[in-house]
Amino acid sequence: MRPAGRPVADGASTSERILDAALTSFATRGYEASSLDALAQGLEVRKQTILYWFPSKEVLLEAVIDHSAVELSAALEASLATAGSGWARVEAVVRSVFRLAARRPELLGLVREMGRLGTPAATRFVTAVEPLVTRASEFLEAEMDAGHMRRHEPRLLLLAIYSTVIGMLTEVEVLRAFGEEPTARSLVRRRNEILELLRSALVTDAG
Amino acid sequence: MRPAGRPVADGASTSERILDAALTSFATRGYEASSLDALAQGLEVRKQTILYWFPSKEVLLEAVIDHSAVELSAALEASLATAGSGWARVEAVVRSVFRLAARRPELLGLVREMGRLGTPAATRFVTAVEPLVTRASEFLEAEMDAGHMRRHEPRLLLLAIYSTVIGMLTEVEVLRAFGEEPTARSLVRRRNEILELLRSALVTDAG
DNA sequence: TCGGTCACTTACCATATGGTAGACAGATCC
């Protein structure tokens, strides 16, 4: 029995730990399938502690969405801000998405979960990510104008890149279902194939 | 109040209607988030009728998986059996996947749901689809041997194709979240872009 | 030292869930 009262401040705060565990659970098991009880048990805390920080499960979801959108945006904004232009810069961003997928798969998992969650949640997420999408679109458009890339609708292009990466996540799941745990080597090779696929589809001879 | 006793035999049988509704619900809302009550209500039937045909929710899931695997395999085996070789035949199969995604999105949605469902369910599905995967792998390998396609590990190649299509499904969801209902025109154009992407990545000059 | 706040607890509650037991009505077979 853990005593009541103010806890020892070891590492992450309770609300942060809740957010993190909720993100993982929502992204892997799904929002509706995640129970507050199970969440609390994993955190070695009572369910009411969760409801103290986030007055309802829906509010918790919104907080998870906002938090994730910020983290996602920060990670990608950083790579978007790197120097360079043309394909090199696109490749840098895509590689950072790969890194993000390896380091925080829950983040991309949550994005995938968006389709399942209703319009309100999806809208909230999209709104939070909108600035990032706009920046990326503008960059792509500039590159097309400069003749470095084939002309595409930039939003669709982003979606193509995004869905390719999401697809790679799914691939890993399917491989596991086939009982073949992908090796680090094979994953790296696969990434390079995907990059080559994107490059050949996007870049002009001048790029 | 619908009377008890034997129902009128109008169209699909009850068990088929249950299977179909369950597939849709499992694929869109997820297995755990789908309640038997809600399912029954949609079918204008009591929950116990579902439990009469499928003695537990888990058995229902297994039936849905088996049923879907058969339908999926049938649709793709048919297109695999078409004449032709090289890229033309690959394109025929991919196009049939696109058609399937348009006609029965639940089927591909269930495949995507597999990652969430535990190992038993995923194993069951993979086992049921295994012959199809083997056939497709053999075809791809033969094409590579004949020099029509660049050399890849055929399973990874299938996964690439699969994840590209799954990705396109996700794209539509994201577009909708952005409030942009994709038009039939834009979807067709997108499909052609994806086919071109695959072609350029797979086919050799001799293909 | 003492009241207040903060972080977390126990004690409940209404509802929804998957599942069981058994009644009941129509069809079928003898």
Place this chain on the structure above:
DNA sequence: GGATCTGTCTACCATATGGTAAGTGACCGA
């Protein structure tokens, strides 16, 4: 016409769920 089988129903149950109310102890400022 009665027994039986089939498909659906009503009645019920144990458990799990999201959420409310109220308590408890540690810490803090006056």
